[in-house]
Amino acid sequence: MRFLRRSLTGLFLLAVTLGLLGLAAVTVGNALRQSLSDDRPGRTPEERVVAANVLTLTPGTVTPQMTAFGKVEARRTLELRSRAGGTVVWVADSFRNGLAVTEGEVLVRLDPAPAAEALALAQAGLTEARAAADEAVAAVDLARDDLAAAEAQVELRRQALARQQDLAARGAGSSQAVETAELALSAADQSVLSRRQALASAIARVDQTAVAVTRAEIALTEAERGLADTELRAGLAGRVDGVTLVTGAVVGANEVFGRIVDLLALDVAVRLSTAQFGGLLGSDGALRDALVTVRPGGAGEVTLTGRLDRVGAAVGEGQTGRLVYVAMDAAPGVETLLQPGDFVSVSIEEAALPDAAVLPATALGRNGTLLALGAEDRLEEVAVDVLRRHGDDVIIRVGSLAGRDVVSERSAFLGDGIRIRPIRPQAAADVFLTPERRAVLMALVEASQSLAEAEKTALLRALEAETVPAEMIDRLERRMDG
Template identity: 55%
Template sequence: MRFLARSLTGLFLAALTLGLLAIGASLIAGALSERLSTERPAQPARERVFSANVQTVTPGVLTPQTVAFGEIRSRRTLELRAPRGGRVLEIADGVEDGATVTQGQVLVRLDPADATSARDLAQAGVSEAEAEVRDGDRGLLLARDDLAAADAQANLRRQALTRQEDLLARGVGSAAAVETAALALSSAEQATLSRRSALAQAEARVDQAASGLTRARIALAEAERALDDTVIRASFTGRLNGVTVVAGGLVGANERLAELIDPDRLEVSFRLSTAQFSRLLDDQGSLIAAPVAVSLDVLGAEIAAVGRVDRVGAAVGEGATGRLIYAALDAARGFRPGDFVTVAIAEPEVAGVALLPATAVDSTGGILVVGAEDRLEVQVVPVLRRQGDDVIVDVRGIAGREVVVERSPLLGAGIRINPIRPGSTATDASPDARAQVQPAALTETIQLTPERRAGLIAFVEGNARMPDEAKARMLEQLAQDQVPAQVVTRLEDRMGG
């Protein structure tokens, strides 16, 4: 009986507990339902204000620059070739690649034995021709004397004939004497004609001798020139390149021995598009002598030179486009022909423009202008040039107004901003405004020292776990003048770890 009473008591207490729990759950559910169903007054939404860097645009005069890549060339290059074949007898000291030689310096001597023999034979031929000329002159003189004697003899015979005819006319002479005198005159005239023929032959001999002397002298000049060609000299002061000659070797006629380059007369050749080339023309369509600046980055040390546009290629060339431009350089020290350099060409000045960051302009030329109550307005301006990370725009329509220099997806027409002007920060705003400011998606950049940049580049290149695409993108960012601070911080944290 006692067991039954205790069991009933336990069941009663359990039922009572469950009932109390059910009542409590019902009360809590009712309270929650009442609280959720109660309508409260809606709070007014707060307008979001973003911070953005702004800049006042002022029209001015700028000199646009066109950047291209070119190759250094020498304006005076000479190929040293052997004029005649022969054995290399001697090579001057210092005849090697990169050596500097002076004008007139002897570089190579070929064996002159054959050339010397030919010169001596030509000299003997000249002597023989000169002797022939002298002999001809003497023969001409004798021929003239013979002709003079024959003329005198004919005159005497003519006088004798005249005397016999006079005697015959007075009746004291005879016809036989006249006939004998006439025959003698005829013989004398025949002798005179023979002497004239001999004189003509003597004159022809003199002319032939003169021609032979001229030919002999020409042969001697050729022989002397051939002898001089055995000595190869530097035509101007310069540096040698591609030296292939060796002492004792045999060279053929016109064989290339070396190349002589003038390092003080350099030029740069670069190719521009047709649109870029048209900006370098004057009103008459002639190429202007635009200033150029050439630079070459060598392990962080820059070699630079200046010059002016000199000429343009006569033809486009097969498979090429644009125009090939040549610019003469002034005092281009440190450069060598074949260097691949960066060329900056100064175009004619443009007025009424301003230089803005490329991040301030969208693809359609629209920019964000700060209007009333610091709200943004969209203005479309003509984009004249794009120069690296900057653009040159025509700002005469928005002169004196402030524009956002770094656009972001959060900024647009009608958005209210907290303008950050040069020399101020976002903390300069009032406390209420700072509470409303939301940071725009703007990237902070810093300028690295050469040592710091080199360390970061070495770390990225030596990271084998980084994908190639990410590594290339990271190296491209590190090569810029302004590097994102977030990238630098992330890399330096990994390097420190």
């Protein structure tokens, strides 16, 4: 009996199982036939609305900022060289690398003994030359007196000859006396010629001694300069660099001791492309006097200012573009923030662009167009004039697009004719909800199966407030759109 009961129970369970399987097969078959049937009730397709960020185009004057990198150069650098050789006997405490010196400050002294001896010899030579000059002047005076005496003697001899000739004409004198008077006059004339030659020689001697005095004075000046050159002075104010000199060192003429760098007169050499350089030219083709902001590397938010000063005279082998020099303005601490050789970033003001607006580069399509918001929040593709590309932004000419909203971030889902739900980041963070819109959002939150009860409670409490964050509304409406 037990075997029969268990057999009947098994048959009953088998029949129930087969019945359920048959019912499932019929249900699945009906569902497939209904889905494949052409006369099934259809669902009205709905247009997909995509949310997109939009910006309002407001025309204004935009001043582009060109960003580049440059190298700091010293406008005034002075090499310190010795004019004469000698032994270093004194070095100033300030004549060390990194220390500041003032213009005219004595930095190094050489042994002055050789220069002092040369100066004494030059002074003695000048004294000797001047004595010789005085002697030559006195000799000229004596030669003139001697010539005057000789000329007086000639006059006496001529008078004597005239008397002898008069006596001979009256028969009182002799021809021999006349001849003797003539010979005496001739000798007196010869003496006058000799005295004139002596006077000319004395005058020439004066000129020679004057030249000797001039040479002696030049030698004295050189000796004084040589003594002064034993002291090396700073030719300009600045900081000392490259010093390797110590007391007792023997240096030669024209040997370099170091250099002085004027850190208050600095330039920044900036290499620009030809296109960038073209944006810095005025209507007359000359370089504009544009303001430049310089940011030293590693100085945090510290900025310095300068002005466009000049353009390099040549491009340079292996280089392209143009080399522009920026003259730095004097400012407190500039000598510590910038040093020759530093690399800095510079921002140069370009010419102001009227009727322009700045947009993210993501708003511009590859074909140079924007997606503008039209009727019923549908997009229209419009062409724009791109004035500048500046980093992640573009500067466009607004023109007839003034006041219109354009998409700030294009995507593959956006295009001409697409309807969007505009999101305006520039709008207020909290917005007011109409009662109908508030009810729809609250119903969406209550019907959500993916939110926890605590999250639902928090969202419902936030939606009951007078104003609701725009970000929350956008997130909920995005959930509505699927």
